[in-house]
Amino acid sequence: MKLDAAPLILAEDLTRRFGAFTAVDRIQVAVHPGEVFGLLGANGAGKTTAIRMLCGMLPPTIGRIQVAGVDMVRHARRARSQIGYVAQRFSLYGDLTVLENLKLQAGLYGLSGIRRRDRIDAALRLLNLADRQMVMAGTLPLGYRQRLGLAAALLHEPQVLFLDEPTSGVDPMARQRFWELIYTLADRGIGILVTTHYMDEALFCDRLALMQAGRIVAEGDPEALLRRPLPTPILALDSPDAAVFERLAQDWPEVREVIPHAGQLRIRLHAGIDPAALPARIEQAATAHGLTVTGLHPATPELEDVFVAVLEENDG
Amino acid sequence: MNAQHVRAIARKEVWHLLRDPRSLALILLMPSLLLFLFGYAIRLDLYExxxxxxxxxxxxxxxxxxxxxxxxxxxxxxxxxxxxxxxxxxxxxxxxxxxxxxxxxxxxxxxxxxxxxxxxxxxxxxxxxxxxxxxxxxxxxxxxxxQGGSPPIQIEDRTWFNETKESRLAIIPGVIAMVMAVIGAMMTSLTIAREMEQGNLVMLRTTPLTGREFLLGKLLPYLMIGLLDLAVAVGVAVWIFGVPLRGSLFMLLLLSLLFLLVVMLQGTLISINAGNQLLASQMAMVSTFLPAFLLSGFIFAIENMPMALQYITLIVPARYYVALARAIFLKGITPALLWTQIAALTLIALILLRLTLVRSKKLGLLL
Structure with missing residues (x-):
């Protein structure tokens, strides 16, 4: 990642209104060469509208977009020749073969002759599709289709790659491989913007922005986000009787939420509650019901906890 | 307009067609089928x-x-x-x-x-x-x-250009118009609606392809097929039904291209508004086949329609093409004499093109 270089994706005050509804509200995005930038948010938070504007599919109501130094609004065609885009849904042609789809893309990006052949070969190799080039794209398994989408998006060697929920529905192994590819591409200096709602995937990003109601409500690299103090403390309880504790804890006034998680019980307290109040409760319950407690300590915050806290703060 | 983009789209369209032999067969057989059907089934003559x-x-x-x-x-x-x-x-x-x-x-x-x-x-x-x-x-x-006697009833009974009084001669150029209308509108409306359904247009919009390039690339292969259909239809008309082709074949081709363009733009406009294949094909059928059949003057003379209907026929492209095709086939007159019909078709083509581009931009389909 070269932060000193000019950003490959730059959006300033990006806003899109549909009538009275503001789908995206003054967001700022800067993605640098080699950076993997993650856009997170629930459905309807504005991720899709944002990525559609950044790709030049939807003109913004207000705001400026530059992609690889080209103004996306005023010079859409030139800007689009710098980007690769992989849609969430497979959007190539199912009744064409893998090779035909790639040839079509090559034509649309102005590749011809030897360069076209070289680029198609390279994309087939990179995405491990060489032995499937004569297969109808529509009959490929989902993971392969996703890779074909990426191959098509990479043919013209774009400087910027947009991935809209690229791994939804793909099995974990294929997801893992897909992310390895994304890193390979980032290492080549491509700026990558990816939307996702998988928290574990979000951790793979160099930088994250969380969207809510059209705004970016939190932004930073995953570690920095995890270091943010949580307004609602979380305790982790280890106990063979976790199930019983789960039921009991629901009724304690300090407790906001009880989440069973990886054999532990994560107990989230209301904002402003001192976590020191809880051990006494737990001990009391253990004695009263004959339960065992093997450990109780402040939980290591996870990305999801951070985001839940941020979203609640904004809602309140 | 980038020729390479147009070519890429046109070639893709040919692949689609080759992939779908049933549709291809239908497209190629339909003209002969309809011609035989109408040529033999509709008889406006008296026989025995x-x-x-x-x-x-x-x-x-x-x-x-x-x-x-x-x-x-x-x-x-x-x-x-x-x-x-x-x-x-x-x-x-x-x-x-x-x-x-x-x-x-x-x-x-x-x-x-x-x-x-x-x-x-x-x-x-x-x-x-x-x-x-x-x-x-x-x-x-x-x-x-x-008998040399003065007729007791005065009747003007002279049929021009159809000396044998065979209605078939007048009908067949009309059938050709109908075939072109249906094939043109159906083919385009179905394929564009399919691309909308499958999200292909979304992907195309992130590429440097423009709306005009897309339209041109998309319509070119179908224009070619339309011309092939025309050739088959003209062959059947001339060699099997004995319809005389008195005018210039070249002019017929040229004007057919114009008419095909009109119906294909019509199909395009329909599909971008319908958004799915089923609705698009139904709308294409209703808005092209029926007017071409009923309001083009192909079977029912426009002059005999109620005034209101006569005005409606003014926006039916097939009306102009039927008149032109008949004139070229039967009268052999130069189309220059029919410049109003040609102008009307051209005007409709331009309006449809404009509407298609504006509408698709508004819907955010093509840029």
């Missing part, structure tokens, strides 16, 4: 129509006219009698479609130049009745003229 002749005297003058009816290919005299009640009964049963009744003093009337024949028509099929009447009048007039 059963009639009755009632003669109450057996004089030479009567016999001569009766012989003419008997010899005509239009009529088949199945009943001869001197009792008009028999004729009435035969009409009632549908055994004859018409009865021609000679008065007893026909010969004398004829001499005075005041002959009166009575024609009874079965009006159940009004169209056939009208045909029978016209054919009868024509035959009688012919006879009287050949």
């Amino acid at each position: 129509a059963p009639i009755a002749i009632i003669q109450q005297s057996r004089d030479a003058a009567t016999e001569e006219l009766v012989a003419r009816f008997a010899a005509s290919r239009a009529f088949n005299v199945v009943l001869r009698s001197n009792d008009r009640r028999e004729a009435a009964a035969a009409l009632q049963k549908g055994q004859v479609w018409a009865a021609l009744i000679f008065p007893p003093d026909y010969a004398r009337q004829l001499e005075h130049g005041d002959a009166r024949l009575q024609l009874l028509l079965d009006g159940v099929d009004a169209n056939t009745a009208r045909l029978l009447r016209n054919y009868t009048l024509a035959l009688v007039n012919d006879y009287l003229l050949s």
Whole structure:
């Protein structure tokens, strides 16, 4: 990642209104060469509208977009020749073969002759599709289709790659491989913007922005986000009787939420509650019901906890 | 406009077509199918129509006219009698479609130049009745003229450009128009609607492809197929149905291209508004096939329609193409004489193109 270089994706005050509804509200995005930038948010938070504007599919109501130094609004065609885009849904042609789809893309990006052949070969190799080039794209398994989408998006060697929920529905192994590819591409200096709602995937990003109601409500690299103090403390309880504790804890006034998680019980307290109040409760319950407690300590915050806290703060 | 982009889209479209042999076969066979169907099924001529002749005297003058009816290919005299009640009964049963009744003093009337024949028509099929009447009048007039006598009834019966009075000759150029309309609109509306359904357009919009390039690339292969269809249709028309091609084949091709462009733009506009294949194909059918069939003047003369309907036909592209195709086939006149029809088609094409581009931009489909 070269932060000193000019950003490959730059959006300033990006806003899109549909009538009275503001789908995206003054967001700022800067993605640098080699950076993997993650856009997170629930459905309807504005991720899709944002990525559609950044790709030049939807003109913004207000705001400026530059992609690889080209103004996306005023010079859409030139800007689009710098980007690769992989849609969430497979959007190539199912009744064409893998090779035909790639040839079509090559034509649309102005590749011809030897360069076209070289680029198609390279994309087939990179995405491990060489032995499937004569297969109808529509009959490929989902993971392969996703890779074909990426191959098509990479043919013209774009400087910027947009991935809209690229791994939804793909099995974990294929997801893992897909992310390895994304890193390979980032290492080549491509700026990558990816939307996702998988928290574990979000951790793979160099930088994250969380969207809510059209705004970016939190932004930073995953570690920095995890270091943010949580307004609602979380305790982790280890106990063979976790199930019983789960039921009991629901009724304690300090407790906001009880989440069973990886054999532990994560107990989230209301904002402003001192976590020191809880051990006494737990001990009391253990004695009263004959339960065992093997450990109780402040939980290591996870990305999801951070985001839940941020979203609640904004809602309140 | 980038030629390489257009080529990429056009080539993709050809792959789609080759991938789908059933549609391809349909597209290529439909013209011949429709031509045979309409060429043979729709007959606006009279052929061997059963009639009755009632003669109450057996004089030479009567016999001569009766012989003419008997010899005509239009009529088949199945009943001869001197009792008009028999004729009435035969009409009632549908055994004859018409009865021609000679008065007893026909010969004398004829001499005075005041002959009166009575024609009874079965009006159940009004169209056939009208045909029978016209054919009868024509035959009688012919006879009287050949006798050098002044006709008792004044009838203008001369059919230009269709000397044999075969309606087929006029219908077939119309069928060609209909085939072009249906194929053009159906093919384009289906394929674009499919691309919308499958999200392909979304992907295309992130590439440097422009809306115009997309449209052109998309329509080119179908224009070619349309021309192929036209060639088949013209071949069938000329060699099988014996329709004369008196005008220039080149002009016919050129004007057909214009008409194809119009119906394809119509199909495109329909599909971007419909958004799915089922609705698009239904809308294409209703908005192209039916007007081309009913309002183009191909079977039903526009001049005979109520005024309101006549005005509606002004926006039916097939109307202009039918007129042009007939003129080129049958009259062989130069299309320059038909510049209003050509101008109307061109105007419709330009309006549709504009609407398509504006609408697709508004819907955010193509940029």
